[in-house]
Amino acid sequence: MDLGLQDRRVLVTGGTRGIGRAVVTAFAGQGARVHTCYRGDAEAAARLGKDLAALGARYRIDRADLGVPEQARALVADAADHLGGLDVLVHNAAVVGRSPLAETGRAEWDEIMDVNLGGMYEVTRAALDVLAPGASVVVVSSAVATRGMAGRVAYTASKAACVGFVRSLCKELGPRGIRVNSVAPGIVETESGLSPAARERYTGMAALGRVGVPEDIAGAVAFLASDLAAYVTGQTLVVDGGI
DSSP states (O other), X not given: OOOSOTTOEEEESSOSSHHHHHHHHHHHHTTOXXXXXXXXXXXXXXXXXXXXXXXXXXXXXXEOOTTSHHHHHHHHHHHHHHHTSEEEEEEOOOOOOOSOGGGOOHHHHHHHHIIIIIIHHHHHHHHTTTEEEEEEEEEXXXXXXXXXXXXXXXXXXXXXXXXXXXXXHHHHHGGGTXXXXXXXXXXXXXXXXXOHHHHHHHHHHSTTSSOBOHHHHHHHHHHHHSGGGTTOOSOEEEESTTO
């Protein structure tokens, strides 16, 4: 389906694996010009670049640790220079903590918050002057933000903050015609996979009888970035198969 994203200038943070990779590929497949980044997995970045080149996509992949403010700001400056401005900004880069609070040290807590919230803050603030009128900002949050999950207190707290970020920022940028929304994925099976037991459990919980795949989330992000969602802002779209 043509979403009218041809030639849109798109920046996706954390776009070389999992959901981010699917988002980058979806925009490239729609004819958008895509700029993305990775933190440490150079092999995943190389594989993405090879696949995008095979599609004839127009893209660029930077290395950037969004937990470092200077690198987050530099990413935006490079993307703006490369693309000549931004029509779409997708916040996907995130650190997932898997420790119960009693075992979450301050260093782990700070890393999660520095990337998941600090990176989003730095990238968005740096992008304010290069977002075109009518641009779209999409934050990839998580369904656990409202449900909670044992062993994910820091991650859940960071993703819950995305809801308030979206609700407030949409009111600040609305006068410029810029929309701000969030997608909250449920259980999504990425390259790391799920154990057979976990897949069976989550499949049984989902109304659609399956776990999600990255393309399910990418479709929702692309929709919110498109003119089909021209009157949608400040919203969180839960994409969880009906759990």
